[in-house]
Amino acid sequence: MYLTGFAKHINSNFSFLKEKKLLIAISGGIDSVVLTHLLHQLKYNISLAHCNFQLRGKESDLDEVFIKNLSKDLSIKAYTTQFKTEQFAKELKLSTQLAARKLRYDWFYELTQEYDFDYILTAHHADDNLETFLINLTRGTGLEGLTGIPVINDKIVRPLLAFSQEEINNYATKNNIQWREDASNAETKYLRNKIRHEIIPSLKELNPSLLESFTKTSAFLKQSQQIVNDKIKEVYEEIISEDRGILKINISKLVQLSNPKAYLYQLLKDYKFTEWNDVYHLIYAQSGKKVSTNLHTLLKDRDFLLLLRTDKKSPSNQEPIIINKENTRITNPINLLFENVHQQKKINTNSIYVDKNLLNYPLSLRKWREGDYFYPSGMIGKKKISKYFKDEKLSVFDKENIWLLCSNDDKIIWVVGKRQDKRFFPTSKTTELLKMSI
Incomplete structure (x- = not known):
């Protein structure tokens, strides 16, 4: 990776960032530090946001100090915060990783609202994308889960997804860039690290061009996903109507489709249902039967499936x-x-x-x-x-x-x-x- 190559990439694919106010999510690790240096050299309007999750004792505090010093050296604004992550995870009954993710992104969005940032930039790269693909494949997922990390998702933008970890490392070395090492990244108790340090090296032995092959496959999968999305939009308009905030799915039209179960999943996947067999069986259930989540209820009512937001304070x-x-x-x-x-x-x-x-x-x-x-x-x-x-x-x-x-x-x-x-x-x-x- 060279500065000129990155500049060409971002000008071609992210031209909308040029005049915007950008917030970089920075951990202090090599990826986010390199992204910061690249955008600083290209004179983008950037600020930094760093979370101290207080999970690594003194090392977490030193990461925060490093970010503050980096912001001074580059004369850019840095926002830092500290979280009692383990306590938060326990209260919400989440894994430490999920708790940290929720804390991090909630805070990023608060900063965008308070200080009028246009976009949040993260330093995810091609190797991260491959790891995410393998994690989703291991756990079981649909087509959407195999398309990897989105380049743009609402206000989240990932300009480094086209570059490999090796390219980022080489850029940092050639330009004498300093960063913080997180010792926990070398541990294999987490699934992502196990895939990173054990599975992917073995796959690269079988195919030295693994990353390039995956990038092509990912592009094909995204194209396929777009076709699915287009078809679902067409079906949605045909079989779903809305009445006073209630979505009504026409059952007779649904069962005429080639695969009603698959279509029903695509139509309702954003509503956090997990018991999909129960959802599908509602089609043939008696009126009054329903399946609920914390946020939504799906009810069989004669010729329709009715979807309503569930409000516990109703x-x-x-x-x-x-x-x-x-x-x-x-x-x-x-x-x-x-x-x-x-x-x-x-x-x-x-x-x-x-x-x-x-x-x-x-x-x-x-x-x-x-x-x-x-x-x-x-x-x-x-x-x-x-x-x-x-x-x-x-x-x-x-x-x-x-x-x-x-x-x-x-x-x-x-x-x-x-x-x-x-x-x-x-x-x-x-x-x-x-x-x-x-």
């Missing part, structure tokens, strides 16, 4: 909201307006008119319960809320999102946004007319 778990006579508006959990009016106008599902003197205050806004019933407008007699929901063909998600406005004697005034209870209708004897609206 209003369905709230205590009833109390509404006093003097309240003219509430904004949580929904927006309701209460207006004293003189004349009744045309009503719709978002507004009703009631005889205010028939209300028993305070009112309450709550979720439905088994046994609830009301006297629906336009119908004869009373009906259980559960039967009304069934007749309206509401999904489980729809039911969970519906609120009941009730009088203090627990009589239902309004299935909000759906149907009014006729017991509170205004009559010719009404003296106080109240309009309730969403």
